[in-house]
Amino acid sequence: MTALASDVGVGPLLRDWRRRRRISQLELALQADSSARHISFIETGRSRPSEVMVLKLAEHLDVPVRERNALLLAAGYAPRFTETALDDPAMGALREGLDRLLLGYEPYPAVVVDGTYTVLAANRGIAMLLEGLPAKLLTLPTNAMRITLHPEGLAPRIRNLREWRGHLLAQMERQLALSRSPALRELYEEVAGYPVAEAHPDDSERDEPPSAGPSFALPMRIEHDGRVLSFLSSISTFNTPMDVTVAELAIETFLPADPATVSYLTSR
Numbered sequence: 001m002t003a004l005a006s007d008v009g010v011g012p013l014l015r016d017w018r019r020r021r022r023i024s025q026l027e028l029a030l031q032a033d034s035s036a037r038h039i040s041f042i043e044t045g046r047s048r049p050s051e052v053m054v055l056k057l058a059e060h061l062d063v064p065v066r067e068r069n070a071l072l073l074a075a076g077y078a079p080r081f082t083e084t085a086l087d088d089p090a091m092g093a094l095r096e097g098l099d100r101l102l103l104g105y106e107p108y109p110a111v112v113v114d115g116t117y118t119v120l121a122a123n124r125g126i127a128m129l130l131e132g133l134p135a136k137l138l139t140l141p142t143n144a145m146r147i148t149l150h151p152e153g154l155a156p157r158i159r160n161l162r163e164w165r166g167h168l169l170a171q172m173e174r175q176l177a178l179s180r181s182p183a184l185r186e187l188y189e190e191v192a193g194y195p196v197a198e199a200h201p202d203d204s205e206r207d208e209p210p211s212a213g214p215s216f217a218l219p220m221r222i223e224h225d226g227r228v229l230s231f232l233s234s235i236s237t238f239n240t241p242m243d244v245t246v247a248e249l250a251i252e253t254f255l256p257a258d259p260a261t262v263s264y265l266t267s268r
Contacts, residue, residue, distance in 0.1 A: 010054060010075035015043040017061045020177065031060040051077045064179050065247035066115075083244035086120060094246065095121075105253055107265040109231070115175075115248035116183045117144040125254070125265070129154065129224065144252075145172070149191045156197065159221040159228055165196065167218055219257040227264060230257035 018028055025043070026036040032053070041047035042057075049057070054075050058068045069079035084090055102110050102123040109125030119142045130138065130147065137146065137153050147153045149165060158164050172188045175181075219230045231254035241247035256262040 008074060009045055010049065010071055011043045011045045013071055013074050014049075014054075014057055014061070017058075017063050017067075018043075021061050023061070028057065028060060032056050049075060051075070051080075055080065062178070065241055066244045067180065069244070081242060081244050081247075084246075086245060091245075098251070101251065107268060108256060109254040111144060111252050113144050113250050113252065114245075115179075115181060115250075116187055117146075118142070119144055119147075120249070128268070129222065131224075143187070145187060145191050149194050151194055151197065154222065155194070157223040159223065160219075162196065163218060164220050217257075220254070227260075229261045229264065231255060231261065232257045 018025070023031075024036075025039040028034075029036045029039045032039075033056075034053070038047060039057075042049050042053075051072065054071050054077065055068065058071055063071065065081050066083075069081050072079055086095060098112055098121055102112070102121060105125070106123050107125055109129055110123050111119055111126050112121040113119055133147065133154070134152050137150060145168065148158075149155050149168065155161055155165070169188070169192055172184065172191075176184060176188060217232050219232055221228055221230050223229075234253050234255060236251045236253070238246050238249060256265060
């Protein structure tokens with residue numbers, strides 16, 4: 001059984017985050033307007049940091065909002081950040097704003113996911129790309145990574161699958177280096193273990209070379225209705241979130257990477 005944060009103590013947790021960020025005690029002390037000696041005392045449990053100091057260190061260590069609550073609890077303080085369900089009435093303005101953003105981005109695809117890539121909202125552009133997928137992958141709650149990389153999902157349709165798969169797995173690895181989410185780790189191990197079909201000997205263009213598409217960013221090239229559509233992906237998050245749910249929201253938009261994709265989507 002995993003020990004509770006309050007059982008571990010705030011010192012070892014802060015030391016772990018500092019080492020994850022590859023920052024020395026002196027560097028952290030200078031950033032937090034403290035001393036290396038005080039940081040050392042906190043990490044070894046010889047000194048109990050104030051609530052303000054815990055939050056200051058967490059900010060300089062770029063600790064995720066969810067984990068900042070864990071640090072506060074370990075130090076003996078109450079959690080500072082709420083975790084409000086997206087369907088809570090208090091989130092009404094946020095939901096409306098997200099819906100307007102998704103609608104305004106049509107006909108191009110856009111989706112909202114949480115910290116483990118569960119799909120919370122999507123527009124008609126995304127629905128178009130998912131046409132024909134098996135119901136088991138679209139049963140709620142749907143997961144964007146699972147849908148994309150599953151051998152019965154979008155994977156067989158993605159022309160540059162090996163490149164795109166590598167990009168998505170690297171993205172998840174970066175997230176895992178910044179967080180301690182068991183759910184995200186479990187998802188990563190699942191999707192990383194999916195088999196990747198070999199290209200058919202007669203289908204030389206199936207797994208396209210790295211030079212295909214724009215030179216400034218990796219596109220996702222996906223088959224749809226007899227065409228190959230090309231998209232560039234952009235991910236947006238909220239600045240200075242004060243709620244765990246909001247902190248973990250991400251809006252991914254897919255921008256057409258060539259004129260043919262633009263023409264097809266705008267003519268539908």
